[in-house]
Amino acid sequence: MNVLKRTALALALPFVLFAGWWVLSADSENFYSPPLSAILTAFGDTWTLDRIRADVLPSLLRLFAGFLLAAVLGVAAGVAIGLNRRLRAVAEPVLEFFRAVPPPVLVPVIMLFAGIGDAMKVIVIVFGCVWPILLNTVEGVRAVDGVVLETARSYGVTGPARITHVILPSASPQIAAGLRQALSIAIILMVISEMFAASNGLGFTIVQFQRGFEIPEMWSGIILLGMLGFGLSLLFRLAERRALRWYEGLRAAQRSG
Amino acid sequence: MTTARRDGPARLGNPVLLGIAGPAGLLLLIELAPRIGLVDERYLPPASRIGAALVTEAGTGVFWTALWETLSAWALGLALAVAAGVVAGIVIGSVPVLRALTASTVEFLRPIPSVALIPLAVLLYGTDLGSTLMLVCYAAFWQVLVQVLYGVADVDPVAFETARSFRFSAWARIRYVLWPTALPYVFTGIRLAASVALVLAITAELVIGAPGLGREIAVAQASEAVPTMYALIVVTGVLGVLINLLARTGERRLLAWHQSVRGEVAL
Known part of the structure; x- marks a missing residue:
């Protein structure tokens, strides 16, 4: 019963909004907001398997390549900087500056170096994503419990084992927070780098539709992009919950204790 | 040997240096x-040469106009988003039914990348300020709303019930119980929204061509004025x-009374 009620509550508003959009736009004459039925028809016609393979897949591959690369670089550099106070004092102002630069302005710069191919887009995503991951890793590494560190030391856990078994796990909730921020930046940069210069990809296709005044198709692209954003964040949350199960349990225990 | 890790300030060197x-x-x-x-x-x-380009830029009226346009779009968009986010957050947060009803919709709309709206903004507003505002508001609104929702959920039920037993009106309950509790969250939301708003303002100008620093960067890139482009990016x-710094100091000043800012001195 409870589950039923919760599901009903969760679905009610989306249903009402959807129905409202459908009814209000049903005989819309406005060129820019076509009827929802037309958009949905366009959605089916536009995003065929071929289209997905030609445009959505390359976008996603660039997104994942950039995000993973940024994660590896960010965590590695973050651990190094977090463990060394002198390095941190030197690097922190520079890092704060790079983080504050709005990532999309990197697109024109990186276009100079890397042209307009896939490499450019991946580098743009890496450059934009790496800062939140890096800075959060530094914070996480700094906040590792001193007692845990000393205990590990007395048990002779040193070198690489210290990093993989003590420092990374303790810092992982912070790292996950950085990764979550980076994911939304990655999606933005994926779209923008394709809007700037590309021959395929989601951002490119949607702008093509807009320039060709193919309005229902454009709307369908916006909806697809929205679904993509939602899907990726859901996926991330599932992965995070799995990887950080111990942490959630710890926090729950602390709260009730 | 073991003391090497805990290097004191003397070993570290001058932090400012x-x-x-x-x-x-x-x-x-x-x-x-x-x-x-x-x-x-x-x-x-x-x-x-980047520095020289920056000095040249600073001598032109175009630069200052662009800077002003970016900042005003940022401020206006942020103000609209904060106002809407706070009001919506308090209304949704304090009515449990509304909260349950909207949770799924908020969770769905929030991760939608605001750049997805770029084509729509272009069609609706062209290259005007409106395009920038639309993107800035959309992106910043969710940051504020979600934080306000957390804040409202954090209100101490005993305090709230006490206020009710003392026959505080609904307005007084919001003003004197709910608002002070939610305030730190509101500030966190504003801080997050302020940097997101800047990113989106610059993005809109860069991609759509709305007036502002972003468009100047695109112009510099198109005319291959590379040092100018770098100078503008530095700006x-x-x-x-500066926005980060301002938000942080503002937060610390205005919330000086609050525990999370005072630190753990109270304990």
Whole structure:
């Protein structure tokens, strides 16, 4: 019963909004907001398997390549900087500056170096994503419990084992927070780098539709992009919950204790 | 040997000096790398030429107009988003049914990348301020709303019930019980929204061509004025740092009474 009620509550508003959009736009004459039925028809016609393979897949591959690369670089550099106070004092102002630069302005710069191919887009995503991951890793590494560190030391856990078994796990909730921020930046940069210069990809296709005044198709692209954003964040949350199960349990225990 | 890890301030060196060493080293690198041919000068001009371009830019009226346009779009969009986010957050947060009803919709709409709205903004507003505002508001609104929702959920039920037993009106309950509890969250939301708003303002200008610094960057890129482009990018970075700094100090000042800011002295 409870589950039923919760599901009903969760679905009610989306249903009402959807129905409202459908009814209000049903005989819309406005060129820019076509009827929802037309958009949905366009959605089916536009995003065929071929289209997905030609445009959505390359976008996603660039997104994942950039995000993973940024994660590896960010965590590695973050651990190094977090463990060394002198390095941190030197690097922190520079890092704060790079983080504050709005990532999309990197697109024109990186276009100079890397042209307009896939490499450019991946580098743009890496450059934009790496800062939140890096800075959060530094914070996480700094906040590792001193007692845990000393205990590990007395048990002779040193070198690489210290990093993989003590420092990374303790810092992982912070790292996950950085990764979550980076994911939304990655999606933005994926779209923008394709809007700037590309021959395929989601951002490119949607702008093509807009320039060709193919309005229902454009709307369908916006909806697809929205679904993509939602899907990726859901996926991330599932992965995070799995990887950080111990942490959630710890926090729950602390709260009730 | 074991003391080596806990190096005291004496071993560390002067923190201010080290802090200056980072940016200074970066500048030196950018100055030397193109000069000795490590990178192509056409792609990365030496720091001194970027600096010269910055000085030239600062002497033109166009630059200051663009800076003003970016900042006003940022401020206006942020203000609209904060107002809407706070009101919506308090209304949704304090009515349990509304909260349960909207949770799924908020969770669905929030991760939608606001750049997805770029084509729509172009069609609706062209290259006007409206395009920028639409993107800025959309992106910043969720940051505020979600934080306000957390804040409202954090209200102590005993305090709230006590206020009710003392026959505080609904308005007084919001003003004196709910608002002070939610305030730190509101500030967190504003801080997050402020940097997101800047990113989206610059993005809209860069991609759509709405007036502002972003468009100047696109113009500089198109006319291959590489040092000017770098100079403008540096300006956007400085803006970002200043906004972060402003938000943090503002937060600390206005919330000086609050426990999370006072630290753990009370314990």
